Amino acid sequence: MDEVKLTLPATPDFLRLARVTASGVASRMGFTVDEVEDLRLAIDELCFALTGSPPPPGTVELTYSLDGASLRVEGVGHFNGHATLPLTLTDLSERILEALVDEHELLETDGVPSFRLVKNRQSTA
């Protein structure tokens, strides 16, 4: 299983790269444009949930795991002890993410916030 790792400052300009990287990786895996666009929207939604707005100082560490037709993206926030907003997804965000990706979750483990999503390639390109 191939992995791509990325550590970004938690600012909107850099978090854009999380989306760009997801597009690049998904494209390599043969995802369709529809699926790539879904993935980009999901990354935006979960990065926002992870950092809040404006994001606290710190970094977001992303891991893209390529497993056959399945792409898993994990994001971990390192906010240097700064308090983050409670990690919750609104009902609407839940609904949106359910439509965009196959699995998603937002976690907080020992005060470290993270998200995980899985997007499976549906089409046979």
Place this chain on the structure above:
Amino acid sequence: MLAEFAESRDASLRDRVVEAHLGLAEYLARRFSNRGEPLDDLVQVASVGLIKAVDRFDPSREVEFSTYATHTIVGELKRHFRDKGWSVRAPRRMQELYLRLGNVISVLSQELGRSPTVPELATEAGVSEEEVLEALEAGQAYRSTSIDAPGSAGARAAGEEGDTLASHLGGLDPELVEAERRAELSPLIASLPEREQTILYMRFFEGLTQSEIATRLDISQMHVSRLLARSLEQLREASLGD
């Protein structure tokens, strides 16, 4: 009629002149319709150009109105693509590729019966996969102009009511849509323009893909993508205020 309007500046006369030449606006809008923008939007832009032409035309000059109006309308359409469409300046090469990809996606989707992949797009467009990805990302900086707003000046000027939910729902059962909307759409969504509510509903409540929505609404997949991204961003911003 033009000479009479130039003399009197009567509003009802102006409307009649505009209506009499809407065919020209539509004809010119169609000439720009292969650049990834919905024809309806381009017709609205062209109509604004037509109104400007009517207002500015000087019958004492020896120029045919159709010649003058064509020049003004084409200028308005070009300005729409060059200036109004891009909220952040992307390199012109990427702008052009992005607009071109809109057509390529439509053609390939029809040929393949599914949404194309990035490598397929790159091959068809004769560019690298990286360029396709760069153009798609640059597309996020491409915003729909005010003509997306319901009841915009352009729509009113063209004698239309602007976008309405009903005009975009096609074969959906309106009663079902309304019931679902009442039950499920949050007040945040209800605050969005109706076209964007429609697209959100189709994508997240009805489960249609972006390509399917594009087909149903007769707009490009890339336009759907832009509107969805913008809507979700607006919803996130609005949620902060809750």
